[in-house]
Amino acid sequence: MKNTSKNTLDRIFSEYIRRRDANKDGYIRCISCGKLVHWKQSDCGHYINRKHNATRYDEQNCNAQCRKCNRFDEGNIQGYRRGLIKKIGLKATDLLEIKKHNKCKMGQFEINLLAEEYRKKLKEIRKR
Numbered sequence: 001m002k003n004t005s006k007n008t009l010d011r012i013f014s015e016y017i018r019r020r021d022a023n024k025d026g027y028i029r030c031i032s033c034g035k036l037v038h039w040k041q042s043d044c045g046h047y048i049n050r051k052h053n054a055t056r057y058d059e060q061n062c063n064a065q066c067r068k069c070n071r072f073d074e075g076n077i078q079g080y081r082r083g084l085i086k087k088i089g090l091k092a093t094d095l096l097e098i099k100k101h102n103k104c105k106m107g108q109f110e111i112n113l114l115a116e117e118y119r120k121k122l123k124e125i126r127k128r
């Protein structure tokens with residue numbers, strides 16, 4: 001298996017999350033502010049900061065977000081929390097706060113494994 005860089009994995013994972021959250025016309029509703037934007041103009045926003053490896057590629061922790069919230073409003077974290085509770089519930093949201101403290105090794109092996117999984121999922125979701 002060829003090695004995948006973390007940047008490439010981020011790119012694959014981000015496309016998967018944004019396509020997952022898009023409606024049939026290709027629009028996502030920003031998790032933080034509710035604005036509708038095309039998935040290609042959106043970001044994959046992390047609820048728990050992406051410096052935490054344990055939740056960095058967690059599908060519940062990552063949701064499509066408008067670029068304004070993600071890049072200029074520090075993730076609009078209050079709005080994000082409200083949106084996430086609406087989407088996955090209070091318990092699952094709070095569990096992410098606990099999960100972020102888990103030790104999680106993110107070496108080349110783990111990156112390759114995740115990349116393989118999300119390449120597959122991306123292929124499936126692109127067919128929709």
Ligand SMILES: [Zn+2]
Pocket residue numbers: 030031032033034035065066067068069070076
């Ligand atoms: Zn927004």
